[in-house]
Amino acid sequence: METNLNIALFEHINATPDSPAGWLLLAEVSAVYLIWFIPALLVIGWLRGSDRLKQPLLEAFIATLLALAASWLIGFLWPSPRPFMVPVGHALLEHSPTPAFPSNHATIMLTMAFSLMLHAKTRRIGRYLLLLALPVAWARVFLGVHFPQDMLGATLLAATMALLVGANRNWLILPFHHRVARRLYHLLFAPLIVRGWVRR
Secondary structure, eight states, X not given: OOOHHHHHXXXXXXXXXXXXXXXXXXXXXXXXTGGGHHHHHHHHHHHHOOHHHHHHHHHHHHHHHXXXXXXXXXXXXXXXXXXXXXXXXXXXXXXXXXXXXXOXXXXXXXXXXXXXXXXXXXXXXXXXXXXHHHHHHHHHHHTXXXXXXXXXXXHHHHHHHXXXXXXXXXXXXXXXXXXXXXXXXXXXXXXXXXXXXXXX
């Protein structure tokens, strides 16, 4: 059952079909497309970045995968409805009736952001991602596919998983990075590395 505060916050943020078209367009772009910065960052970072960048990116990627696995488990064990499943408010973005808590979009962006902020080399990138996550979280509530509590849950899950993986990087991340990820990268991209098109 959704709490009164959660529903009240949702109704305060949620748009209506009569909301300004500019706000609706901005929300759709934020809700759907901003998340593509994450795979772009991972690809560009690994192809063009140094080892000092690749290792934090790998750590953030693994933390994000683990956070998504935890998110799926939470949704499976304690499924929470989306607003249009209650029903309450206006759903202005098409979405399947999957469990809402925590938000996967926010989980992905926030776990990447928090994890990258644990490293001096990538702290600025992490802060930019954190700023980018704010319009994503707002837009998905604004368009009626999430409650505010879904974003709070994503924030707590992302911070917890980033810290857990970061605290265990010496045995969880570094061996995998040196023994598997780097070797696989050199094997797959050897022709491009020789030509100097991507970083070694």
